[in-house]
Amino acid sequence: MANSITHHIPNTVTCLNLFSGCIACVMAFQGNYIEAFGLIILSAVFDFFDGLLARVLHAPSAIGKELDSLADDISFGMTPALIVFSFLKDPALSYPAFLEGVRNYIPYLAFLIAVFSALRLARFNVDERQTSSFIGLPTPANALFWASFIAGGYDLILRYLNAGMLLLLICFFCWILNAEIPMFSLKFKNVSWKDNKISFIFLIICIPLLIFFYISGLAAVVVWYILWSLLTRKKV
Numbered sequence: 001m002a003n004s005i006t007h008h009i010p011n012t013v014t015c016l017n018l019f020s021g022c023i024a025c026v027m028a029f030q031g032n033y034i035e036a037f038g039l040i041i042l043s044a045v046f047d048f049f050d051g052l053l054a055r056v057l058h059a060p061s062a063i064g065k066e067l068d069s070l071a072d073d074i075s076f077g078m079t080p081a082l083i084v085f086s087f088l089k090d091p092a093l094s095y096p097a098f099l100e101g102v103r104n105y106i107p108y109l110a111f112l113i114a115v116f117s118a119l120r121l122a123r124f125n126v127d128e129r130q131t132s133s134f135i136g137l138p139t140p141a142n143a144l145f146w147a148s149f150i151a152g153g154y155d156l157i158l159r160y161l162n163a164g165m166l167l168l169l170i171c172f173f174c175w176i177l178n179a180e181i182p183m184f185s186l187k188f189k190n191v192s193w194k195d196n197k198i199s200f201i202f203l204i205i206c207i208p209l210l211i212f213f214y215i216s217g218l219a220a221v222v223v224w225y226i227l228w229s230l231l232t233r234k235k236v
Helices: 002-029 033-056 062-090 097-102 106-126 139-160 163-178 193-231
Strands: none
Touching: 002 062, 002 163, 033 062, 033 139, 062 106, 062 139, 062 163, 062 193, 097 163, 106 139, 106 163, 139 163
16 A cells, blocks of 8 residues: 555656646736746746655656656746747837737747747657756756746846847747757766766856846856856767
């Protein structure tokens, strides 16, 4: 009986990831960006612990692997897409003249984020190279970027950016999700500086970014993660 219960614990945590992701979608659609941001963080916590619990409890399963990807595409694919969709529909957001005629249709391009996130997750499941590091930007990092960027920088984005610039940013992140670019993982096998120098330097720089940029700090951290991965990358 105990083993049966233990077997279901990781999948239960994955379902909590999905549940919080569904609520985050509602918050995003309503334009409640801070709440959506907080729920994405909660989903990321659940996403971390479901895999950890599966390993610790020796309870991995084929269903758990599939369920994890489905939950992640809601929490880290659909939620950021809805955040960007809602923001692109904001009347205060300026549109360049050449996009004014299709202003009502442009927000739907935000759902490319969900599409390319699903592709990223599918590739991750079949790519044996991504056991200890990543190829392309992980979907939680992409979701945290968009949620942090819009929730924390709402006023500044409206003041200095326009819809055209955001579309370019969408294209960039859709590309980097599936790009053949090695990105390091924060999985520590020991605490040795020599073996984990890249991760330690990354984490040290993250501290002032989070302090200085506050809510937008996670967006800055994701940008720093991409840049540091490019600077320290090895051949795929």
